Amino acid sequence: MQKTERNYSQPVGEVVFNRSRLEFSRFFGRVSLKIERLMFQHGLLLLMVGFLLGRALILMKIMPFALPFFASVYVIKRDKLGIATISVLAGAFSLSIQNGGMVFLSIFAFLLFNRLSGFFSVEPLRKLPFLVFATMLITKVGVFYVIDRDLTFYDFTFAAVEAGLSFILTMIFLQSIPLLSSKSRRQSLKVEEVICLIILLATVMTGTSGWSVYGLSVEHILSRYLVVVFAFVAGSTTGATVGVVCGLVLSLANVSSLYEMSLLAFAGLLGGLLKDGKRVGAALGLIVGSLLIGLYAQADQPVMTNLYESLVAVGLFFLTPLIILKNIGKIIPGTTENLNDQQQYLRKIRDVTAHRVQQFSTVFNALSNSFSQNGFYDEGNDENKEVDYFLSNVTERTCQLCFKKEQCWGAQFDKTYEYMTQIMEEVDNGTLHQNTRISREMDKHCIKAKKVIDIIDQELTYFKANQKINKQIQDSRKIVAEQLMGVSQVMENFANEIKRERENWYMQEEQIQAAIRDFGIEINQIEIYNLEAGNVDIEMWTPYCHDRGESEKLIAPMLSDILGETIMVKHEECAAYPQELCHVSFGSAKAFVVETGVAHAAKGGGFVSGDSYSMIELGAGKYALAISDGMGNGERAHYESNETLQLLKKILQTGIEEKIAIKAVNSILALRTSDEIFATLDLAMIDLQDAHSKFLKIGSTPSFVKRGDKIIKIQASNLPMGIIEDFEVDVVSEQLKAGDLLIMMSDGVFEGPKHVENYEMWMKRKVAELQTSDPQEIADLIMEEVIRTRSGMIDDDMTVMVAQIKHNTPKWSTIPVYSYGKQAQ
Structure with a gap:
């Protein structure tokens, strides 16, 4: 039995009210569900629409609506054909027997011609408008001939006009009938579909022509209600469009209603402009439009009658539930409800994608744990087990058939085991003959x-062979586990990035745009994606700037003052013509920048060097410098070193940690060929926010940091890549400072000086004697000094890379914006 708890701090009246409201919402939901089922599934909506279209006339004679409606239902919703037939015939016979007979004859002729058209292999939706046109034309001409026995040019013109209207209405109904016959429709309509729906609703209203309640026209009330609803939901543009369409259709049905077009169009425009005043504003627009246009109405249309019709339409508008208006807004493109609905759909897609990426990350994490499970075992226990298996194989061949087996392995187990393990160690070391x-x-x-x-x-x-194989297997498993873990971490970070929803910075966008406009700079559009300190991301569209650099010289300094940090232009696309817009991306400036210089030469002065170098700017605010030296010289060495750097660059750009990336490259180089090919790697990763650096040296020569008169050597001991599949990467960390010079070189430069015993001391002395701080000049001077010691000969591939760490000083000073007040922060 479930125990319920009551919050006694909540008033009893409020509890009762909340419970009543919940019960009412449930009752309203059940009623709405039954009404929707009755309207869509049972076809009540099609029944009403068909009845009114069967009554609809143009100029009190032309009946172009009934057959296109029947034909559209015949093709789209065949299961509702009976309802459509009954409703259309009932509406036509409610006008007159002649109209009902004409509609019945046209339906019978359509079914006959449709059966005959089956001999042509044409898609039904494509041939339907032409089939309706031919049916209406032949039927109308046939009726005129039977009645008058003498066809005139007027009869042919009348029949052609009605058939042409039926042709157009068939294409319109093919677009709009699905919206009335099914509840499960798309969440957003095309503009053409919205227009077709409006035309369908306007033509349905013409079926109420002649209906009046207490002297008020039903068609006028419904048309104004339709206009005020669309003006309130979709704004002035759609409201005016609905007004024009409804007024045009009503005026075609009755020429005396021609003034309704201007009334409805003006009312839709005013209602849309006043929609910010909620329902009262939209209703006020309709009433004001009715009063202004009513003054120019015909004499038989009193102003008060016109006003009463508008007031009844306003009353119906206020009685319409808000949820219905929101559902209408969802299907009209450009409305706030439609945009929110689309954002909700995109949010669902984003969440599903993030969930799938997280699932893949979990799978890779589980695979990594599965491959690395041997790492959780005690290596000493594993070694003891291997020794036990080894001794069991020995005893199986020696002690198993010995008569002293029970004595040796039963009574003296420990002593026997100790003797055999000692002999195993002596044999393994090759010292058994010495240990008598x-x-x-x-x-x-x-x-x-x-x-x-x-x-x-x-x-x-x-x-020993089995031990080696097992060690290789364990090493391979460890490599695979680390790489899978790296992929899992990247996918987890990617899932988190997907989940990070773009915040709404509408207020900040308006404030920044107003502040910059007050300064005299025009901005067409601004989009803020992030305002996090150190990670600002803003995009702007500005008018043609004639290549004057306004974005870098004016807008970026103003944003720097507004946001309280240095903002720079990340990317700029200038317009090619004065009528186009310039697209500019702004972002946070990093605290440090790196200036580089490189000097390299191939062996013997050739064109192809076995050394390769790269400067990689990573997206996470990091800067990478790398030198790779392939084995030997020439094209093969160049291919190996260049391939190493390309692989490393692609892996680092995915976000995988440096150590795992290097191990992945090493595995690829070690496994892809059986040749003894290896390459060295000298990698420096510099964080541009705090200048903290990591150095990963794989078989490479030392690097040097020149800080004033002090020379710092950076060295690590690792084998070249590709020699062994598993190796530990030693990472050397160093905190760099502004003004530091980082000098990296290949072995051709470090070991290049001739007649030098201590290469390190010689290189330190040359670096200390440098009188310049320009990276390119330093690289050229070191290369020249090494070549001079060789009397101008280049005996090996040589590469030297120099980087200088500097504070990021903006080119332009901050421009204060006093009217802004730093509100975006």
């Missing part, structure tokens, strides 16, 4: 000592 003590003791203990030693020697070869 263990041999004598083994002879006393075992009657088959010599045979045991021989079997241990034989089995030890297989034991």
Whole structure:
């Protein structure tokens, strides 16, 4: 039995009110569900629409609506054909027997011609308008001939006009009938579909022509209600469009209603402009429009009658539930409800995508844990187990059939086990013949000592081979586990980025746009994606600037003052013509910048060097400098070193950690070929926010940092890449400062000086003697000094890369914006 708790701090009246409101909402939901089922599933909506279209006339004679409606239902909703037929015939016979007979004859002719058209392999939706046109034309001409027995040019013209209208209405009904026959429709309509729906609703209203309640025209009330609803939901543009369409259709049905077009169009325009005043504003627009246009109405249309019709339409508008108005707004493109609905749909897609990416991340994480499960075992226990398996194989071949087996392995187990393990170690080290003590003791203990030693020697070869294989398998599993873990982390970060919803910065956008406009700079559009300190992301569209650099010289300094940090132009696309717009991206400036210089030369002065270098600017505010030296010289060495850097660049740009990226590159180089090919790698990762640097050296020469008169050597001991599949990457961290010079070089430069015993001391002395701080000049001077020691000869590929760390000083000073007041922060 479930126990319920009551909050006694909440008033009893409020509890009762909330409960009543909940019960009412549930009741309203059930009623709405039953009404929707009755309207759509049982076809009541089609029944009403068909009845009114069967009554609809143009100029009191032309009936172009009934057959297109029937034909559209016949093709789209065949299961509702009976309802459509009954409703259209009922509406036509409610006018007169002649109209009903004409509609019945046209339906019968359509079914006959449709059966005959089955001989042509044409898609039904494409041939339907032409089939309706031919049916209306032949039927109308046939009726005129039967009645008058003499066809005139007027009869042919009348029949052609009615058939042409039926042709157009068929295409319109094909677009709009699905909206009335099914509840499960698209969340957003095209503009053409909205217009077709409005035309359908306007033609349905013409079926109420002649209906009046207390002297008030029903068609006028419904048309004004339709206009005020669309003006309130979609704004002035759609409201005016609905007014024009409704007024045009009503005036075609009755020429005396021609003034309704101007009234409805003006009322829709005013209602849309006043929609910010909620329902009262839209209703006021309709009433004001009715009063102004009513003054110019015909004499038989009193102003008060016109006003009363508008007031009844306003009353119906106020009685319409808000949820219905919101649902109408969702299907009209450009409305706030439609945009919110689209954003909600995109949010669902984003959440589903993020969830799938997280699932993949979990899978890769589980695979990584599965491959690395050996790492959780105690290596000492694993080694003891391997020794036990080895001794079991030896005893199986020696002690299994010995009569002293029970004595040796039962009563003296520990002593036997100790002798055999000692002999195994001595044989493995190759010192058994020197250790006569263990041999004598083994002879006393075992009657088959010599045979045991021989079997241990034989089995030890297989034991070492198995150990090597197991070690390789474990190393491979470890490499795969680390790489899978790196992929899992990247996918997890990607999922988090997807989940990070773009915040609404509408107020900040308006404030920044107003502040810049007050300064005298025109901005067409501004989009703010992030205002986080150090990670600002803003895009702007500005008029043609004649290449004067307004974005860098004026807008960026103003944004720097507004946001309280240095803002710079990340990317700019200037307009090609004065009528176009310039697109500019602004972002946070990094605290440090890196200026580089490179000097390189191939062996013997050739064109192809085995050294490769790269400067990689990563998206996470990091800057990478890398030098790779392939084995040997020439094209093959150049290919290996260049391939190493390209692989490293692509992996680093995905966001994988540096150590895992280097191990992944090493695995690829080690496994893709059986040749003895390897490459060195000298990598420096510099964080541009705090200048903290990481150095990863794989078989490379030392690097040097020049800080004033002080020379700092950076060195690590790692084998070149591609030699072994598994190796530990030593990472050397160093905090760089503004003004530091980082000098990286290949072995051709470091070991290049001739007649030098201590290369390190020589290089430090040359770096300390430098009188310039320009990176390119330093690279050229070091290269020249090394070549001079060789009398101008280049005996190896040589590359030297120099980077200088500097504070990021903006080119333009901050421009204060006093009218802004720093509200965006």
